Amino acid sequence: MMETKERQVLQKIQGARTVDGAGVHLVRVLDNRTVGPFDPFLMLDSFDSQNPDEYTAGFPLHPHRGIETISYVYNGKMVHKDSLGNEDSITDGEVQWMTAGSGILHEEQVPAVKNLLGVQLWLNLPAADKMAPPMYHSIKQADIPEISLPCGKLRLLAGSYNEHPGYQSRYLPLDYYDIHMNPHTTLTLDTDAYRSVILFTLVGNIRIGNETIAEKTAVNLSAGNTLTLDNEDTPAQVLYMSSTALHEPVAWGGPIVMNTQDELRKAFSELKNNTFLKEKTTYK
Template sequence: MKRTITQQVTGHRTVDGAGVSLVRVLGHDTVQAFDPILMLDSFDSTNPDEYTAGFPLHPHRGIETISYVYKGKMKHKDTIGNTDTVSDGEVQWMNSGSGIMHAEEVPAADRLLGVQLWLNLPAAQKMSSPTYRALHVEDIPEVAIEGGRIRVLAGAYGEVEGHKSEHLPFTYYDIHLTKGAKIGLPTVHDDSIMLFTLKGEAIIDGVVVQEKTAVKLSEGDSILIEAAGDSSQVLFMASRALKEPVAWAGPIVMNTQEELAQASRELQDGTFIKEGMEY
């Protein structure tokens, strides 16, 4: 059975961090439909004044943050001792687990293009040990297809394996299609799958989808993606819906209001960080 589009969400421009202009696509209103992806922010700018203020030190708990910097740079520093930079086609993957503080600098570049998404953690792993992993160009396999290519950011494409998520199954492709090209992807019938048109329009299930739009798909065994215009760059994300309660306040995502209140108290009394060090 072929998958069909059940929902489209085009983002709205907002400001976050210390003054970073971005397009927020997914958020509180889409939690249930796009489960387990909580948030998706898109970055696309040729004006450094829109993003170089960056994201000063801030906490997270209960989620994984996955930043795909297709163009530009992002510098990371956290309370478990990591200092790192990803750039041009690389990924910053952080499990906040029981609690982490981190900061992200975004240096000036010719173009900043990419996305950050928040992947929910299962209730049993909300308080797991925080971790950080950078996926550099050499860690990301690329597969040539007719009329394009697929970068396997996570999961597997056929026998080609990318990064393996430690907490929740997650397949993440960056699909590039040239004019007139198309690709049919087999899918696990009940996986939770979404697509995001990072650059250019795309034809998905026969429907023209505008740039910077998230598309949720029905259950099914395959999906057809076609280029629209001269080229299309589409992000494919597949996981397993958690179907768990979500209690979300700012950078903290738990399962109950009581757990959120506990996190707030710990931030105030200095006991939030369970593993690591002062920043």
């Protein structure tokens, strides 16, 4: 029988306010300075605003290669359009999953709502899959199991939780949970000892062991096969992400993430000479 080993906090990152796209105000929590400890999670942007002027300019047409972008809009709406011809929108509690692979152009518009709340995650692609065909998929409300727990509830955005299946990632395994905890409650999760596990406190504070994790903080955790979350005085909403670390070199330039500087230079050269897209484009 495997000995129980509790995961502990290795690092806490609160991020910094920045402006991206055409003028979208956000908090960038993970970036190219956190690649090693948070492998294979690359970027994490947090959106939390009651002022539409801070985000309705959106993200005009831009490229990606070598990654997957996973947007979770808990409150609000996001409208997607890409070079494959996909046009789609996600709304309260839904997920937009885009595999950039060999290259894609897309734009994201964020219409005004009372309170925008959500995150965008960049998940690295393994070297063998960097040039995979690009793909878009949205995970709608009907495809997201909502599981009652003694502490509150868990929304299964991707992967699996115990016997409950959700959307399955094609390249890297990803368990992605939106955990809602009532005040003064505890949740213990069994975790794959060989997985990389990170958390992000979207709303409220929690404790892991003796560490208090403030709202809007990302943490990476030590190895282990169990994790205990303790909530404090107010409701908390915690995003749990578990995947497999790649331990591969990362060459990151803006919206493109490859393994070598030569691959990165080639990608930007192809953007310049209009040979970036490897799949038929229908973008207008």
